[in-house]
Amino acid sequence: MNLNRNWWKYILGLWMTLVIVGAFLYAPPAKGLGETARILFFHVPTAWLATIAFLISAIYSILYLRTQDLKHDVWASSAAQIGLIFSILATVTGSIWASKIWHSFWNWDPRETSIFILLLIYAAYFALRSAIEVDEQKARLSAVYSIIAFVTVPFFIFIIPRIYDSLHPDPLINAQGKIKMDGRMQLVFFNSLAAFTLLFYWMLRIKVDAVMLKLSGKEETL
Amino acid sequence: MFILKVFNILESDKLNGVHMFEIHADQIAQKFNQRIIFRDISFKIKSGHSLVFLGPNGSGKTTLVRVICQLIRPTKGKVRFFRNDEEIKQDQIYPFLGLVGPYLQLYNSLTALENYEFFAKIRRQPVDVNHFKKLMGRMGLAGREMDELRTYSSGMLHRVKYVMALIHQPEILILDEPTSNLDEKGAEIVYEIMEEQRRSKILIVATNEPEEIKFGEEQIRLAS
């Protein structure tokens, strides 16, 4: 029974293993960037999920404001928390890559700046939450902040790197709308993206269930 | 042309005459830190009637008053206002509401007159100094119009709150602990105001004083 419900977790373990092996052994090195480009199989999915997490957080914040149901706040804050972890991972993997290719861990490239600001926003989100005593008020005010912050994000991700020159390789979808990867790289990359997304979902569910459990112990239902 | 005129007269007659106001509270419930303060509160009240909220400390009288005045949104349920059976939109209720409560403060660094000017203007009332002086006189505060409120005693502050709540002759007057902080004379004036209000308008009082409970034709008892 237990094994039945959790079958996908075992599949995920196998899948992630294959992705890791594929990233190092199967995919060829990229033109111009050499072996270091292999980090893209891990760096891009984490950055992608950091953004997705903040989208989820903003959507549940809107839902909270509409319904005042604390369950939505649990989803919003949990997604922000997992998103924070993934944006830290994206920052660290990016920084390691930068140290090899640009010979410096940190040099305020617009894309480094963007992800760092993202980190700041969500650190501020949790600072705000910890300063409010009443649960409903905490949920309401942090939902408003989450929505404002999310609307700020496109300004960093899209506008600022376009105004100021960046050395960062083209994002996944570049101006020409074409993917500059060969077939084997693409295969590993999209598998990695999908596997990471599933992993993210699993982490988010664990967090949400844990908070809900704490909540249901305290909550009186109407 | 002629028919139109008759219609206009009828319309204006209705507008100039007595308005019927009504409050409907439908199944309101409020949670605070996930604890239920109260639930399933429903009532209807019309102009010319009065209502009292009773209950021990911590039973949520003040919270209920604040929900009705739209200072907080209820976790569940709805409070609606009607004028002549027509629903008043949420952002148009302000000119009809008056509230006095210990948690509503006025601007302490402004004088009573300056406070009056602000509250009259924001409620779209003409600024009429004579009317204001009359109200101040009625509350026993004549001569203090030009003093900043921070020089007032707490009892006097409570009296000024009545002045500010009454400048627009509100159709709906809500009083939370109406006579706390007031001396005997002050309480008497307040009872007079309550008597007047419930005669043709709506009066809602949250209290535990036996003297004041008498003013409510109907009671809502909140359990702790």
Place this chain on the structure above:
Amino acid sequence: MAKNRFGLLRSAHIVFQKDIHLEFRTRYSINAILMFAITTLTAISFSIGPMNLRSEVLSPLLWILLFFSSMSGLSHIFVREEEQQTADTLRLVTSPASVFLGKWFFNIVLLFGLEVIIVPLFLAMMGAGVEGIWIFLLILFIGSIGLASVATIIAAIISQASAKGALFAVVSFPISLPILISGIHGTRLAMDGVQFSDCLSDLQVLISFSIVIVTLSLLLFEFIWRK
């Protein structure tokens, strides 16, 4: 509908007038923000003024000065209402939108007032020349509106939290960054005296970001204001 909107602006104007009146009586925000700015300016000028700095350094210094000065005074507009328990009274008499607009306008006026004093003082004390004075003023003008908009909505949020003073700068900073980055970049170009078209992208960010923040604030303020 048209009458309704006019009513909103009138209420906002009355709230604004009340706040100006209160401010002139107590002078809390003006004192805090001006003294903070002058103290900081003195510290900057005293330590690095004689160095004959280039626009790459002067422009960020000016914006850092403006940002932290605003952080010292612009939250007061909401914090005052909550601390003196007049917020509920205000909630009772007028709509959330008119409160937001009145207080937003107050913060803009306060920030402009600060800049009229502090910007000429900054340029004089640092010995900085501005080549493109009109572009410089335009960027400062739009940047300040953006900064005041962010400060107003965040002030409304933090006025209901504890540890308001420290929290205000922490929470405002990431949201203000699009303004700071574009403002710093544009101001630098203006000081060096470039063509208007070179500053256009910065102006676009400043204008679009301000519009987005104000629109969002008007949509969301009701949720902050009504508990």
